[in-house]
Amino acid sequence: MSEKPRLTVLGTGYLGATHAICMAVLGYDVLGIDTDAQKIAALADGKVPFYEPGLPEMLRKALDSGRLRFSTDIAEAAAFGDVHFVCVGTPQMKGSPAADLTYVDQVVTDLARNLTRQCLVVGKSTVPVGTADRLTQLLQSVAPAGSAVELAWNPEFLREGFAVEDTMRPDRLVFGVGSGWALGQLEAAFAPLLESGVPLVVTDLPTAELVKVSANSFLATKISFINAMAEVCETTGADVQQLAKALSYDSRIGGRFLRPGLGFGGGCLPKDIRAFIHRTEELGVGQAVSFLREVDAINQRRRQRTVDLIRSQAGGSLEGVTVCALGAAFKPDSDDVRDAPALDVARLLGDEGAVVRVYDPQAMDNARRAYPELVYATSVADAAAGARVVALLTEWDQFREIDPTWLGDIVESKAIVDGRHALDPVTWRAAGWDYRALGRA
Numbered sequence: 516m517s518e519k520p521r522l523t524v525l526g527t528g529y530l531g532a533t534h535a536i537c538m539a540v541l542g543y544d545v546l547g548i549d550t551d552a553q554k555i556a557a558l559a560d561g562k563v564p565f566y567e568p569g570l571p572e573m574l575r576k577a578l579d580s581g582r583l584r585f586s587t588d589i590a591e592a593a594a595f596g597d598v599h600f601v602c603v604g605t606p607q608m609k610g611s612p613a614a615d616l617t618y619v620d621q622v623v624t625d626l627a628r629n630l631t632r633q634c635l636v637v638g639k640s641t642v643p644v645g646t647a648d649r650l651t652q653l654l655q656s657v658a659p660a661g662s663a664v665e666l667a668w669n670p671e672f673l674r675e676g677f678a679v680e681d682t683m684r685p686d687r688l689v690f691g692v693g694s695g696w697a698l699g700q701l702e703a704a705f706a707p708l709l710e711s712g713v714p715l716v717v718t719d720l721p722t723a724e725l726v727k728v729s730a731n732s733f734l735a736t737k738i739s740f741i742n743a744m745a746e747v748c749e750t751t752g753a754d755v756q757q758l759a760k761a762l763s764y765d766s767r768i769g770g771r772f773l774r775p776g777l778g779f780g781g782g783c784l785p786k787d788i789r790a791f792i793h794r795t796e797e798l799g800v801g802q803a804v805s806f807l808r809e810v811d812a813i814n815q816r817r818r819q820r821t822v823d824l825i826r827s828q829a830g831g832s833l834e835g836v837t838v839c840a841l842g843a844a845f846k847p848d849s850d851d852v853r854d855a856p857a858l859d860v861a862r863l864l865g866d867e868g869a870v871v872r873v874y875d876p877q878a879m880d881n882a883r884r885a886y887p888e889l890v891y892a893t894s895v896a897d898a899a900a901g902a903r904v905v906a907l908l909t910e911w912d913q914f915r916e917i918d919p920t921w922l923g924d925i926v927e928s929k930a931i932v933d934g935r936h937a938l939d940p941v942t943w944r945a946a947g948w949d950y951r952a953l954g955r956a
């Protein structure tokens with residue numbers, strides 16, 4: 516096998532496309548595979564099918580190098596690759612908190628059928644602990660090469676919006692392996708990162724699977740902790756922003772992921788904690804993470820509490836009230852609307868009879884597909900025209916930089932709910948606005 520293994524990336528969503536592109540830029544020959552022919556055609560044509568800052572430039576670079584190709588043919592991947600990365604999604608199942616492993620099982624089975632020589636299959640998708648053991652058996656029983664095919668687990672920690680940075684300079688690498696050979700293959704596949712000093716933790720397979728869900732559980736817990744403090748602040752007249760600032764100077768606590776507001780959403784944190792609770796219950800250790808139910812409940816309450824605050828700003832009823840909703844994406848620098856708190860708030864407002872005018876710099880198409888019943892504006896000014904209440908729901912820089920005097924001339928009434936604690940209350944109040952935010956006096 517060559518010193519630089521040939522890589523395939525199975526699944527070219529946020530995770531897979533970024534991984535494929537960055538590995539090619541790092542000098543590897545990479546073949547990206549997806550069942551979605553449209554997505555593959557776009558990528559091959561130099562177009563990233565979602566919004567991710569910096570990724571289009573990296574794709575151009577990778578394609579120009581001649582090291583990156585895309586295909587829908589998994590047999591081609593099996594013939595080409597020494598190391599195969601599984602990057603397909605594991606969404607929440609419909610009607611259950613469990614992770615849906617259909618895509619993982621399908622791609623591993625399809626790949627295995629075509630594996631006729633020694634190679635390493637590496638899981639990157641977020642899966643319930645124990646999945647890797649099951650997939651090892653699946654792989655080796657289906658693959659013509661049998662036990663010459665090994666499985667490893669290499670969890671991915673990239674954040675949307677920072678995907679390139681997190682892939683090129685990750686804060687750690689985790690290799691879950693079952694043999695020295697598998698470890699050698701992974702070391703060869705990540706040589707440039709390891710040489711640049713990225714810390715490596717080598718584990719067994721279940722530990723590697725668990726690292727990922729426990730990392731996301733910890734992050735979710737931190738966010739819900741500060742939002743729980745916000746709830747207490749709301750009834751005591753205290754200010755959660757100052758409280759969070761004071762906590763952040765304690766280096767044991769730290770200030771990151773301690774931003775209060777509307778809470779977490781996206782395709783990862785919410786579904787990962789639910790799948791983790793479900794899996795631990797299956798294993799009989801559910802009590803160990805029962806606190807995650809509360810983490811989820813605190814997070815969900817933020818959405819209703821934000822609606823309550825907007826209703827109060829509207830004078831007690833939302834019936835027929837025009838609300839300008841700034842933001843749809845689950846966070847800034849992303850067009851992802853999966854479990855987006857912003858859109859959930861917009862939907863709840865609509866349910867109470869409000870006319871919700873949504874604007875987001877990047878997520879409009881995805882939002883329109885997910886919630887066709889909402890009204891979509893073409894700009895901040897268009898969304899704000901005649902609004903009784905403005906609600907800032909995703910903290911895009913464009914919204915942080917809004918001039919309150921300018922906006923004040925467009926709206927019907929200068930009432931704002933800052934769902935993300937992104938604006939300076941002093942400046943907004945000085946411009947005549949009735950500024951409200953959860954957890955702030």
Ligand code: UGA
Pocket residue numbers: 641671672673674675676731734738771772773774775776777778779780781782783784845846
């Ligand atoms: C998250 C993790 O941060 C990544 O490490 C992980 O790889 C990824 O999930 C995944 O499992 O694939 P991501 O979903 O891109 O990444 O988003 P985050 O930056 O973690 O933000 C999640 C949500 O928390 C957003 O809705 C954000 O607005 C919210 N948040 C974040 C807060 O409400 N407060 C904070 O202080 C931080």
